[in-house]
Amino acid sequence: MKKMTTIVTIALLTTGCASLESTFSQYNAQALKIKPSKEADYKVKHAELAQTMGEIQQSLESPYGTIYAFSQGGYDSSPSVGKSFLRTAGELFKNSCKGEVNSLKRFEEDAHEGRLNPLLYATEEEIELISKHAVGSSTSSVTNKTFPQYLKLSYRAMLNPDQEKYRDSIVNYNKPFVRSVDFAAKGIDLSNHLLSTLRLGTKACYSDGKMVGAQIFFSHYKGKSVKGHTSAIAGTRGITSLYIPSKTIDTFIKSSFEVRLENVARQIKLKEAATARKAARKAARKEERAAREHAIAKNDAAQKQKWNNRFDSELNIGDSVCTPDNKIGFIEQVSGNNIKVWFRGKLVRENQNYFFGNSGKRPNSSFSYEKLNGLTWVKRGEVASCEFKLDT
Structure with missing residues (x-):
């Protein structure tokens, strides 16, 4: 029974894929009939592509200007099976371009490889400035040379140029447009959808150092999470195409440079x-x-004087005294030039003459000592007055 269920399931899935493939084959057959034109505005050809799928091209507004879109959804399996249609769409765009066609890349890479002239958007000094403060680097697969990524901005920053904080993440051209356009207002529901760009058919046209048009295809679907893995909800897969005209792209690129220069100015500050x-x-x-x-030198100088003046200083019972080898104690008895001292300790890990000008420490600094407990007679001049505090 389980084997029969599996066979039926595979058959249904195969039928679904075959049906979708057949549908896109029909779209492709119609798309092949569209004649490219380097003279007409490509939005006309993009509208004809929409018609091959039974859709109407919509005019949408982004923060940078008008873009054109058509969308079709409701698939159970990925519309990426229609590679032939996407390839035909890409060729239509390529053959309608007056200049060079390439896949969408970063501004810096376009400039490095000679397709985009950054001097049309910023001065040499400004470009040098943002390059100096580049937020990364990349290596061109064409020239095999490394170039600075100086427009590494988040799409959130691009959509909200007045916000004060920008997160660093590389901008792809399609993200700001896709995220900023109200598709729902034109009946294209992409809210809460997962997007994944389809490379086939996603092209940009360059002429005289500018990007003068771009066609972007991306797939999307509503997803559900099961045990940490996201899968498409049945019947929610779709495909959307955007055509971004020259004026809109130009405004977008200018905005990118302006935002980056503002960001650099903030970085410099x-x-x-x-x-x-x-x-x-x-x-x-x-x-x-x-x-x-200064405090150490002053203190050591004063302590040195105590040793130098030891013969002139009056010593009394109870006074604290020290020796050059860092013994410390108290006077118990004075008899002429003989002095009886109760030595209580001897400093360890400290300089000789610590109390007489060679401490190397601030006044009243702590010190380590080993305990002694002995009465010893010394000659006057073998000890001098000093100040210390013992542990109680």
């Missing part, structure tokens, strides 16, 4: 502010270091 903060921190650290060194 942020960089300058960061440099200023770094310099201020460095100056503060230098000033702090100088103050610390």
Whole structure:
């Protein structure tokens, strides 16, 4: 029984694919009848392509100007099976182009490979500036040379040029148009659809350093998530074609340069502010270091004087005294030139003459010492007055 079910399922799927393939074969046969023209506006030919699918070309508005679109949906399987139709559409666009045809690429790559003249959109100084502050680099498959990616902007930034923050992600030409156009107003429902560009039929026409037209095909479908995997809901697959005329593309590219230059200006200000903060921190650290060194030098000079004046200093019972080898203690008895000292400790890991001008530390700094507990008679001059605090 399970085997019979499987056979029926495969048969139904095969029938569905065959039916879709047959449908697109009919579309292709009609599309082959359209004669290309390098003189007429391609929107006329794009409208004829729509008619081959039984659709009407719609005029839509983007933030950059008019684009033209037609769409067809309701498929159970991917319309990408209609490769012959898409190839014919691509050839129609190619043969209607007065200049060079290429697949849609990044601005920088178009400029690097000589199709797009960036000087039509920015000055040499501006291009040099944004190249200097490029947000990445890429290598051309044509020239095998690396070029800077200086227009690496998010489509969100492109659609909202007044917003203050821009996320870095490479812009493909179709994304800003697809995301910014109200398809639903013309009966093309792409809301909550997943989009995936179909490379066949997706072309751009270049002439005299400008992109003078682009035809973009993309598939879409409503998806459902099952155990982390997204699949198409039955009957929701579709295909949409856009034709973007020269004026709209030109406005879009100009906007791209304007946004990037604004972004660079902001980057420079942020960089300058960061440099200023770094310099201020460095100056503060230098000033702090100088103050610390001055305090240490002043303290060590005063302590050195205590040793130098030890014979003239009056010593009394209970006074704290130190030795050049860093023993510390208290006077228990004074008898002429003899002094009885109760040594309580000896410093470890500190400079000799620590208390007499060679501490290398700020006043009242902590120190480590090993504990002693012995009464010793010393000669006057073997110890001198010093200041320290012992652990209680």
